[in-house]
Amino acid sequence: MQTPHPEPLGRTDPRRTWRIADDRRLPALEPFADRVHRHGPVVLREHLWDTDDRVLAAEGVELLRSDAGWSVDRGDGPVEVSPDLDGGDDDQDADHVPRDVVEVFLRGRPVRVVRVRDTVTTLVELRGRDGRLRAEVADVRVDEGEPDAAVLRSAPWWALSDDGRGGTVSRAAERALADAAEPGAGGGARGGAGRAGDGAGHRGLRADPERRKGSAARPRRGSAAAALRAVLRSLRADLVAVDPRVRADEHGSVHDLRKVLRRLRSVLAAYRGALDRDATEPLRAELAEVSRVAGVARDAEVLRDRLLRTAGRAPEGFVDAETLDRIGAHVAESRAAAAADLRHTLRSATWFRALDRLDDLVARVPRGPHADDDAQAFTVRRIARERKRVAKAIDGGTETLDDLHEVRKAARRLRYALQAADEATDLGKRRLGLLRRVQDGLGEVLDAAHATAAHRELATLAARSGADTFGAGVLATTEHAVVERERDRAEHLVARLRSRVATGLRG
Numbered sequence: 001m002q003t004p005h006p007e008p009l010g011r012t013d014p015r016r017t018w019r020i021a022d023d024r025r026l027p028a029l030e031p032f033a034d035r036v037h038r039h040g041p042v043v044l045r046e047h048l049w050d051t052d053d054r055v056l057a058a059e060g061v062e063l064l065r066s067d068a069g070w071s072v073d074r075g076d077g078p079v080e081v082s083p084d085l086d087g088g089d090d091d092q093d094a095d096h097v098p099r100d101v102v103e104v105f106l107r108g109r110p111v112r113v114v115r116v117r118d119t120v121t122t123l124v125e126l127r128g129r130d131g132r133l134r135a136e137v138a139d140v141r142v143d144e145g146e147p148d149a150a151v152l153r154s155a156p157w158w159a160l161s162d163d164g165r166g167g168t169v170s171r172a173a174e175r176a177l178a179d180a181a182e183p184g185a186g187g188g189a190r191g192g193a194g195r196a197g198d199g200a201g202h203r204g205l206r207a208d209p210e211r212r213k214g215s216a217a218r219p220r221r222g223s224a225a226a227a228l229r230a231v232l233r234s235l236r237a238d239l240v241a242v243d244p245r246v247r248a249d250e251h252g253s254v255h256d257l258r259k260v261l262r263r264l265r266s267v268l269a270a271y272r273g274a275l276d277r278d279a280t281e282p283l284r285a286e287l288a289e290v291s292r293v294a295g296v297a298r299d300a301e302v303l304r305d306r307l308l309r310t311a312g313r314a315p316e317g318f319v320d321a322e323t324l325d326r327i328g329a330h331v332a333e334s335r336a337a338a339a340a341d342l343r344h345t346l347r348s349a350t351w352f353r354a355l356d357r358l359d360d361l362v363a364r365v366p367r368g369p370h371a372d373d374d375a376q377a378f379t380v381r382r383i384a385r386e387r388k389r390v391a392k393a394i395d396g397g398t399e400t401l402d403d404l405h406e407v408r409k410a411a412r413r414l415r416y417a418l419q420a421a422d423e424a425t426d427l428g429k430r431r432l433g434l435l436r437r438v439q440d441g442l443g444e445v446l447d448a449a450h451a452t453a454a455h456r457e458l459a460t461l462a463a464r465s466g467a468d469t470f471g472a473g474v475l476a477t478t479e480h481a482v483v484e485r486e487r488d489r490a491e492h493l494v495a496r497l498r499s500r501v502a503t504g505l506r507g
Contacts, residue, residue, distance in 0.1 A: 014138065014159035016174060018181040023156065026124065026139050027180040032172035033126035033134065041122045044068075047147075048115035049097065051106065059105050059240075063097075064117075070098050085249055086343055100247035100343075104240050107352035117144045126169050134169035135162040137177065218365065224274040224378035225371035228267070231420045233362050235264050239355075247343055254297045254342065261291045263416045264358070270417035271382050274373075276366035279357065286354035290345055297342040300335035302447050303454050307331055307475075310451065314478045323471030327458060379421045386414040387501045394498050398491060401449050407494060408442040411435050414501075438497050441490045448482040455479060 030036045049063040050056045056063055062073040071078035084100040097111060119142050126135040138159040145152040158177055162170035219225035238260045245253035265287050268280045307328055311319045345351060360366075370378055393410040397403050415435040455476035459469040 014161045015170075016177075017157055017159045018177060020156040020158065020181060024180065026137065026158065027176045029124060029126060029137065029173055029176065032176065033169050034129045035125075035127040035131070037125040037127070039123045039125070041120050044119045044121070046117045046119070047113045048117060048144075049111045050114045051109045051111055054114070055105050055109060056102060061102060061105065063102055063111070065095075072101050082248070085247065086340060101244045103247065103347065104243035104355065107355055108347075108349070113147050115144055116147050117142060126173060128167075128169060133163065134167055135160060135173050137161075137173060219367070219371060222375055223371060224271070224373045224375050225365055225367060227375035227379070228271050228274040228420075229362060229365050231267055231423055232264075232358065234423065235260060235267070236358055236362055239264070239358070243346065247346060249339055249343075254294060254301060254339065258291065258294050258298055261287050261294065262412065263419075265291070266413040266416035267420045270386050270413055271378075271420070273368045273370035273382075274378065275361060275368045275371065277368065279361060279366045280368075283354060283357040283361065286350050286357065289350055290354065293342050293345045297335070297338040299450055300331070300338040303451055304328075304331045304335045306447070306451060310455075310475050310478050313482075314474050318474045319471045323468060326467070327455075327472060327475070330458065331454075383414070383417055383421060386410075386417050390414050390497065390501050394494060394501075398494055401446065404442050404445060404487075404490065404494075408439060408446070411438045411442075411497060415439065434493070434497060434500060438490075438493045441486065441493045444486045445483055445490050448479045448486060452476050452479040452483060 044066055046064045046066045049065065060075055062078075064071045064073060064078055068080075070081045072081050073079070081098045081101045083096065084098055099106060099111075119140060122139040124137040124139065125133055126137070128134045138161070139156075140159065141154060141156045143154045158181065160170070160174055160177060219229060239257075242253060242256045242260055246257050265284050268275075268284050272280070307324075311324055365371075390407070390410045393407045396406065398407060412435075415432055418432060418435075455472050459472035459476065462469045462472055
């Protein structure tokens with residue numbers, strides 16, 4: 001006889017689950033397998049953390065702690081979380097709650113245990129004649145209640161996992177479980193059966209988000225306020241998703257955060273009048289403050305990421321390995337410090353106020369003077385204004401880097417306004433390729449200029465400390481050459497943009 005399969009099937013998502021309405025027992029499974037082994041019950045106790053007013057529950061998020069550690073469940077099952085970078089507020093928190101993963105919702109509010117959840121799982125192995133594990137049935141019961149109180153509710157359910165081959169053992173067990181879950185139906189428990197990944201089983205007692213009702217009347221469908229609200233809701237979802245990634249220092253997260261912040265600020269500015277400016281302008285100011293810190297962190301990332309490319313463009317042998325390592329260490333240290341500053345900002349009252357203001361805009365929709373305007377007509381007028389803004393920036397000249405920066409900002413805001421229009425109305429998709437190329441082309445010039453200045457500063461610091469300045473000087477010269485080369489391309493793109501803004505960037 002072969003040895004049993006070394007990998008328990010229960011480690012994979014169940015292929016099918018059944019929610020059970022009462023305390024009925026598993027059917028007899030011995031007739032369907034050569035060997036049936038029942039394991040003893042395993043108990044997992046989890047503590048559900050939230051604020052007193054259940055902020056996380058309102059967002060459909062669960063922060064859980066068990067003997068295995070901390071996890072967060074956003075609706076797709078628990079995911080293990082790591083401690084906060086920089087320690088967060090652990091010095092004042094004996095429980096070392098990993099707040100950063102949900103701080104975008106908590107915003108400084110204290111949390112405590114609000115629920116205790118016990119999950120009792122009994123596994124039944126079904127093996128074939130050769131001893132291999134063919135299927136595995138989980139008999140699960142979840143009990144949940146207030147801390148130090150009686151059980152409030154229970155949820156029993158069954159789950160079937162198999163080896164993916166759909167053998168006779170698995171099929172027979174599935175039929176027996178379906179019949180036992182709801183006799184005569186043949187399809188599983190009412191409202192509870194499903195295929196793998198549908199979440200019917202592993203979520204157990206997981207409740208639907210406790211959506212909070214707003215007292216403000218929703219804007220009329222098809223109005224400017226309604227269209228802008230739809231865009232803000234989408235951007236709010238993007239912001240909620242990227243915030244914990246930045247706090248965890250994930251690759252590319254700072255860049256993604258800056259894009260969301262820019263889109264928010266651009267949309268609020270481009271579509272002024274749909275909402276009350278007394279509500280939107282303070283939000284734009286707070287987002288701008290956070291954007292400045294994020295910009296420093298992003299610039300440091302760009303400098304770090306392009307260092308090897310810059311050294312590769314330098315004449316061979318001009319930047320030795322020792323110099324490159326020294327400069328690389330300094331650049332990496334600067335990036336780490338800038339990222340830490342950004343994480344500190346995301347724990348600040350300024351950021352929490354900005355998030356609260358954004359939530360208020362979406363929930364309350366404070367009306368502006370053009371709130372009831374037809375969305376499409378309003379959008380056309382505002383986009384025409386943004387095109388004029390781009391033309392004015394170009395007419396102001398492109399001689400200096402500051403001029404190019406102003407043109408880039410104006411083009412970017414027009415691009416985001418056009419994207420928002422496509423999302424909120426049926427004006428049709430617009431050609432945004434030129435605007436993207438302008439943004440990328442001018443961005444390359446400005447990034448190279450920033451790198452030039454940074455390497456010159458490194459050369460100055462090296463001179464003060466008595467270190468060799470030649471390598472940093474070579475890198476600065478190499479980046480300056482990129483500025484000159486890419487500037488010619490950028491000027492060509494700006495000239496094309498000048499001729500296209502009058503036509504609405506169509507065609």
